Amino acid sequence: MKQLIYSIIIFLAIGLSSCEYDNYEPPKSELNGRILFEGKPVGIRQGISVLQLTQPGFETVTPINVNVKQDGTFSSMLFDGDYKLVQVAGTGPWEAASTTIDVSVNGSTSVDVHVRPYFSINNVSFVVENNVVKSSCLLVNNVAGRQLERISLILGKTTIVDDPTKLVPNPTDPLSTKVGTGLNLLQPILLSQNLAVSPLTTTPFLYARIAVKVVGVPELLYSNVFPVKS
């Protein structure tokens, strides 16, 4: 019996120790960053492909996709080394630029990416009154010639809120969205959504966000997320 236990222990020891040969250290250096305009992070739809990392000098040129969160921050775990952080031109809701930032990663590193969104959403405020969520914001056109298609107050059932996954209230609240043509951008834009309609009454959690659609640009611009029911 003892012999059996010993042999099991020996086998286990061999099994565990021999693993080391084909293992290598995982990447440990963290690259953090933000997508900024005038010092403020730009809100986007989570998961869109706007940034890529490449490391020159290797045989292949396969880029590493950088996942950007909806608040415009990102982080990647990398090996130490020199990288190029490339904006994928035209995929984000901002002026296309194919700028490349040289990033030298050595331990924890942080980098800011500056973009010029077609519109910025300023002075955002949310409030819930009488079971109606109300928002106010000031839109600023940053790129001449870009037309506003619509601005909407959208709601989601998780903290990740974007236009494709939003909840559609039935009936829709006419005050929750405004078309862009003829909208006076000098005044604050007020939007509201009645919460007493299906399916907003039945969801246990509810989060709100302002979304701005620019004509001809598939990706929308977003404000920060406001917890309505959490």
Place this chain on the structure above:
Amino acid sequence: MKQFKKLIIYTLCTATLVQISGCKKFLDRKPTDVLLDEQVWSDPKLAVSVLANIYNRLQPTGGLEGGKLSPTDLEEAMWSGGLGANNARNTRVNYPYTDKQLWSYDLIRDVNLFLENLDKSTAMQDADRKHLLAEGRFIRAYIYFLHVRSMGGVPLVTNTFQYDGSPDVEGLKVPRSTEAGVYDFIASELDAIKDQLPLTVTSKTRANKWTVLALKSQAMLYAASIAKYNSLMTDPIVLPGAEVGIPASRALEYYQKSLDASKEIIDSKQFALYNENPDKAQNFYDLFTKKTNNREVIWAQDYTLDGKYHDYTVESIPRSLRENATGSAGVTPSLNLVEAFDYLDGTNGSLKIQTPNASDYVYYTRPEDVFLGKDNRMFGSIITPGSSFRGKRIDIQAGVMEWNTATNQYVVRTSPDLGSVFADGGILVAADGPLPNAANVTNTGFYMRKYVDSRVGSGQSGQGSDIWWIRYRFGGILLNATEAAFELGRTAEALGYVNQVRERAGFPANSLQTLTNDIIRKEFQVELAFEEHRYWDLKRWRIAHEVYNGNRQSPNTLINALWPYRVVRPSDPTKHNKYVFVKRVAPRFTQPRLFRLGNYYSSVPQNVINANSLIVRNPYH
């Protein structure tokens, strides 16, 4: 013991000797299972079979085999089959950039090998060889067309490369051609071979003069609309080397080339719209299923029950008619498409299911009455509630609306069981559904009819269907001519073409008096539904990102369903046992379609970019 050892040594020696000497003859035998190059290229029949192999590989994204789910990429249909991997088609957040990706240089190499070997071959008669060479070049042009519509400009390789083992591979690297360059190559190849191919329609499945012209009509129309509509976008999709994007100045030239090719087909009188059956709806269905005396078909991929059949019918047949233990109801048409079909009196095709002030349903005696007066092509393409297929009535009913006299409201009664019966003895849920979350029952309230075989037995997976896949047909050429003529400002001529197509569908003569882009595009949508056109059409018109804009409040980002209910309201005989319809988003369809700018051109495979430094990425990738 000693003797035994000796014996072993002797035996071994003999065996070795026999093996060594016997090898020669054995290895010199001619193989019986492989044909050698020289054998193939000295026999016209074998050369043709090489061509047959290549013809068989021409369906990367559509058709009735591997690409049979392509309608579910659009608003025209959704997946109602199994809940496995294909269900992701109903829940995808956006189209991946690899969607419709095509980089078939193995196929292009095989065609180039075919052309080179055939060119060298001396055993073949000159006329035969010329014919086969032209046929090979037609196929190569078609393959390049498939590539350019997916990828934009691709490397134009017209000869084979041999790798000699040297480390220097620079000579093997070919850069991407411009998008216009590929279209120009297609046009010049087609012009060169047009008159070297048979002039009469001897085969509907092999190249002839008319397939060449049909391809030219389509390819030039694609090039023209990209030239025109790309430059009208807010952000035109271009690359600095013009690998994608065609200058707007070339639009008119391409439209003219397309129209010329279409007109040559139309004026030849070799083809006609299929019009053999006075029942216009059945006639439109027959157009796709009847192979004999079908003067509409220009080029098809044929199938036969002698070994080469497909399982399109197994996959998409109505549930109650299925002949297989699994499958059925795979691709189911949407209400979006049903409503795109106009009424024959010319009015908009949206169904009248609610009173004008939306206070009550509209009550119909029979479920099929809601579709009265619709375009016959709808009945020929889609199985609607109450229509018949294979001689059997297809009942589609989601449940019963029972009137509650206390609350003055309808209460919806349903059941998870197909063919269930309500308390009053009438049908509760019909044998063909719809059900909200079940597999292999329609989710939209409709079933596919176009290309589904009405022959009993074709729904068995061991047998399948031999309906052919039509790549080009005369109706499509008339629409190409309509669009090109309209774009060239010849509206009267364009009206002449499109009204022929509509008249065959049952519209009165000259049913259209004016034309707009929207009218033409709708005609493409309904005439060519499920024929793998719309995806590419939306792309070349550069409206895909607006139609599928990811906003679930847009009309065509979600798949809508039409669910019929039977009314149980004995207190009101004008409504009791009548049928009402509810329009809703198909329950299994959860994510709005989002077509990003990066989807206009599929991504170039990463291993291609890694291997060839001259290849540039497509924009937005």
